[in-house]
Every structure is written in C-alpha cells, then in structure tokens.
Amino acid sequence: DAGVIQSPRHEVTEMGQEVTLRCKPISGHDYLFWYRQTMMRGLELLIYFNNNVPIDDSGMPEDRFSAKMPNASFSTLKIQPSEPRDSAVYFCASSFLRDTPYFGPGTRLLVL
Amino acid sequence: TQLLEQSPQFLSIQEGENLTVYCNSSSVFSSLQWYRQEPGEGPVLLVTVVTGGEVKKLKRLTFQFGDARKDSSLHITAAQPGDTGLYLCAGDNAGNMLTFGGGTRLMVKP
Numbered sequence: 001d002a003g004v005i006q007s008p009r010h011e012v013t014e015m016g017q018e019v020t021l022r023c024k025p026i027s028g029h030d031y032l033f034w035y036r037q038t039m040m041r042g043l044e045l046l047i048y049f050n051n052n053v054p055i056d057d058s059g060m061p062e063d064r065f066s067a068k069m070p071n072a073s074f075s076t077l078k079i080q081p082s083e084p085r086d087s088a089v090y091f092c093a094s095s096f097l098r099d100t101p102y103f104g105p106g107t108r109l110l111v112l
Numbered sequence: 113t114q115l116l117e118q119s120p121q122f123l124s125i126q127e128g129e130n131l132t133v134y135c136n137s138s139s140v141f142s143s144l145q146w147y148r149q150e151p152g153e154g155p156v157l158l159v160t161v162v163t164g165g166e167v168k169k170l171k172r173l174t175f176q177f178g179d180a181r182k183d184s185s186l187h188i189t190a191a192q193p194g195d196t197g198l199y200l201c202a203g204d205n206a207g208n209m210l211t212f213g214g215g216t217r218l219m220v221k222p
Contacts, residue, residue: 004154033209042212042215043155044212045210056209091155093154100145100157103153103155103156104154105153105154106152106154
C-alpha cells in the first residue's frame with residue numbers, strides 16, 4: 001500500500017489567495033483526519049470524517065477553513081482567503097475504525 | 113480540554129547516553145500512544161500502552177504507563193543518531209479523538 005498521499009508537499013502563496021490541500025487515504029480506511037502542526041501549538045486536530053461524513057469540525061479555526069470528502073478515496077482542505085498565520089504543516093491521516101492513525105507526509109504551507 | 117504536557121521540550125545528547133522523556137496530564141486516559149516524527153514526514157506510531165503500570169519495550173526504548181493512567185515515560189538506552197526526531201505522546205479517552213502533547217525534540221550527536 002502506498003500509504004496516505006498528500007499533495008502538494010509544499011505550497012507558497014500570497015495572503016488572500018485560495019489554497020487547496022488534497023489527501024488520498026489508505027484504501028479501506030473509514031476515518032480521515034486533518035491536523036495542523038506548528039511550533040507554537042503542536043499538532044492540532046482540525047476536523048475528522050467517518051465514512052465520508054464530517055463528524056467533528058470544532059478544531060477548524062475559522063470560517064475561512066473548509067473541508068470536504070466527496071468519496072472514500074479523496075478529501076480536500078481549503079483555506080480562503082489565506083493569511084500568514086495559516087502557515088503550518090498540514091497532515092492528513094486515516095485509520096480503520098478508530099485504530100492506529102496513519103499519517104501522510106504533510107503539506108508545508110507558507111503564506112506570505 | 114484534556115492537556116498533555118511533555119518534558120523536556122528539547123534534548124541534545126551524545127551518542128551512547130541514556131535519556132527519559134515525560135508525558136503528563138491531569139486527566140485519565142484509556143490508552144496512551146507514543147509517536148516518532150522525522151523531519152519532512154508525519155508521525156509514526158511506536159507503541160500503545162493501555163493498562164495502568166504497563167511497561168513495553170521496543171529494542172532500546174522502554175515505555176511505561178503510570179498507575180493512574182495520567183502519565184507516561186519513554187526511556188531510551190544508549191541513544192543512537194538514528195533516534196533523532198520529535199517524540200509525541202497522544203492520549204485516547206474512549207469516545208474522543210486523540211489529544212497530542214507538544215512533543216520532545218531529541219537530537220543525538222555522533
């Protein structure tokens with residue numbers, strides 16, 4: 001298995017621009033998580049899905065953030081408009097039931 | 113909010129030394145996990161401890177879950193440069209998602 005796939009691996013954009021991060025979970029996994037990691041706040045859960053349905057989005061910082069999971073093999077995290085304080089590494093992870101989460105390699109986002 | 117505090121935040125040691133990192137909380141967890149994260153990659157699970165007082169060993173790494181299931185420690189014997197990375201603990205309270213600690217960034221110098 002290829003593991004969790006994220007794209008792009010790096011993204012540099014200017015403040016105000018829309019950013020879309022993509023994730024392909026491990027086949028057969030029914031849970032998908034989006035995390036954000038910064039030096040100041042560590043690893044934070046933004047939102048998670050079960051069987052493509054958003055279950056808890058209480059970690060989403062603002063209305064500028066939105067996430068979708070149109071099918072079992074694809075999810076997106078969108079930031080619109082982006083701000084410099086959104087700069088972080090964004091991880092997608094998936095798991096079967098609520099067993100061990102497998103993390104992707106992350107997307108390093110820099111908003112100038 | 114259930115908080116997990118890890119200490120120390122940073123640790124730089126020479127190859128061959130021993131070290132212990134700690135993960136503490138005021139909350140009780142049904143289980144606790146330890147992850148290692150290398151630069152440019154996502155965290156990878158090392159171990160899960162479930163029972164209070166449980167000790168698990170993974171080669172030179174020894175993990176212990178506190179009797180009250182509120183804290184945990186990771187001890188590394190004879191550290192190697194390959195042990196360098198960010199060590200994260202994460203608590204699982206059944207019914208909720210994982211809560212991650214802030215991490216301990218370890219550097220082992222050859």
